[in-house]
Amino acid sequence: MQTKKERNIQLEHAVLEWNQTYLNRDSVLTEALVGECFADQFIVEPNGRRYEATRRTYKEFLDGMKSTMDSIRYQVTHTVADEESVVFSMQVQICKSDHAAENFFAMLLVRFNDSEKISLWHEIYVQQGRLV
Numbered sequence: 030m031q032t033k034k035e036r037n038i039q040l041e042h043a044v045l046e047w048n049q050t051y052l053n054r055d056s057v058l059t060e061a062l063v064g065e066c067f068a069d070q071f072i073v074e075p076n077g078r079r080y081e082a083t084r085r086t087y088k089e090f091l092d093g094m095k096s097t098m099d100s101i102r103y104q105v106t107h108t109v110a111d112e113e114s115v116v117f118s119m120q121v122q123i124c125k126s127d128h129a130a131e132n133f134f135a136m137l138l139v140r141f142n143d144s145e146k147i148s149l150w151h152e153i154y155v156q157q158g159r160l161v
Contacts, residue, residue, distance in 0.1 A: 033112040041115040068146040099124040114140040
């Protein structure tokens with residue numbers, strides 16, 4: 030039987046796959062699609078800022094962010110998890126519509142609620158050179 034910790038790791042990998050599918054300028058997001066991964070209300074903490082979000086407000090944010098993106102790719106290098114949350118250390122590459130690529134080292138902490146939806150999305154991105 031799968032432990033809660035193992036399930037959380039599986040869920041976070043599924044969220045990264047969701048991002049790779051929908052975070053590009055050609056995708057059409059809906060609140061229902063955002064709801065596949067995110068709770069009705071949740072906290073987003075990117076690079077030291079804090080926002081209370083809903084599926085609607087996060088969809089609006091993602092629509093703006095993805096408008097210049099062709100793709101996003103993740104390479105998870107380390108995982109730490111418990112019954113409440115998962116932390117991924119990753120290399121991330123964002124390819125833009127102008128053919129530029131941005132590369133980052135990232136730490137992503139995700140906490141899931143009892144319905145296995147994201148209640149906290151806490152990320153730190155540091156821009157770097159090319160992916161190894």
